[in-house]
Amino acid sequence: MPSGLIALLDDVATIAKLAASSVDDIGAAVGKAGSKAAGVVIDDTAVTPRYVTGLTPDRELPIIGKIAVGSLKNKLLVILPVALILSAIAPWAITPILMLGGCYLCFEGAEKLWEKLAGEHEDEAALMECDDPGELEARQVAGAIRTDFILSAEIMVIALSTLDAQGFWLRAFALALVGVVITVAVYGAVGLIVKLDDIGLHMVKRGGSAGRSVGRLMVAGVPKLLSALSGIGTAAMLWVGGQIILHGLEVLHVAEALPHLVHDAAHRGAELIGFWVPVWQWLLTALGGAIVGIVIGAIIVAVLHVLPRRKTVATEGAH
Incomplete structure (x- = not known):
């Protein structure tokens, strides 16, 4: 899928020649499919930790568990059958659907960029005003599962x-398997990230001198890590969404x-730099996708938020 996002593990034609009953077939197919989706996996991992904001530490892992179960249901009970049916009866629809999803990621x-620039955080404010821990938890889980979908x-x-070259059952x-493996990997990583500060506190209280030093660094560093992940998640949405759209334009x-x-x-930019050419080419391709994502996302934000708000303000001013 998105060109330049990640190298493919092997060729489609090679997988197509394997026998459908072979365990090696399944492993090769899962490896290839998972690697090609890696850009969105990065996005998913970076976005999810913000959904435990405002919750007590003892509820963080149970919340992540609920989101992971919801994610598995999304993948296995809804998306998997719909995707297989589409691939069988309307394969031409897959690329446009991917592009619509890419537009949503860009949006x-x-x-998020608009909210930071305008100083508006309506969703976060609404969550912070919620006094009922059960309701806060339910809102966080519901919001996470919607985004995860x-x-x-x-x-x-x-x-x-x-x-698409494989037999139906393969x-x-x-x-x-891709759905299960990616869900376990993403939410396992998220669970580790959100508990790093607790691990650090444990090391401070019970570790040796070196352990206490490492623990203090972990406790101090977790807020910065979560803040960085928020930025990475926003950037990943833009670059993945932009590259999905660019790839779709090429396919169509x-x-x-x-x-x-x-x-x-x-x-050309990577060749001009002259060293680590593949790395720079990947980074510059991601930057190009992010720029496309920002442009498309800004148009959608303007249509859905900015223009209607200005129209409302102008109408109220006229009265």
Whole structure:
């Protein structure tokens, strides 16, 4: 899927030649599908920790567990069957659906940038005003599962696109494994991240001198890490969304000059730098995708938020 996002593990044609009953087939297909969805996985991992904001430490892991269960239900009970049906009866629809999901990611990223620039944080303010811990928890879980649905759909459809040469049952089983493996990996990482400060406190109280020093660093560093992850999540939404749209334009042969421009600019820029060329090419390609994501996201934010608000203000002023 998104070109330049991550190297593919092997060729589609190689997987297609493997026998559908072989365990090696499943492993190769899962590895390929999971690697191709890695960009959205980064996004998912970076976005999720903010949903435990405002909750007591003893509820953090149970909340993440609830979100993980919701994520698995999203992937296995809704997205998997719909994706398989679409791939069988309307494969042409997969790329446009991916692009719609990419537009949503661009919107989410651009909306967060707009909120920071405008100093508006309506969702966070509403959560902080909630006095009932049970209601706060339910809101956080519901919000996380909604966001996860979009990210999970992107992961599963991107993964499915690498398996279209497989038999139906191989695709179904490989896609289910991708869903389970990615969910465990993402929410396992998220659980570790949000408990790092508790681990640090434990080391401060019970460790030796070296352990106490490391523990103090962990306690002091976790807020900065979570803040950095918030920024990484926003950037990932923009670059992944932008690259999905660029790839879709190329596949659909619509406005192909734009993805070619981004690719060529990244290639030439990396060659001009002259060292670590593959790394710079990846970074510049991601930057190009992020720029496209910002532009598309800004248009959607303007249509949904800024213009209606200005119209309302102008109407109220006239009265």
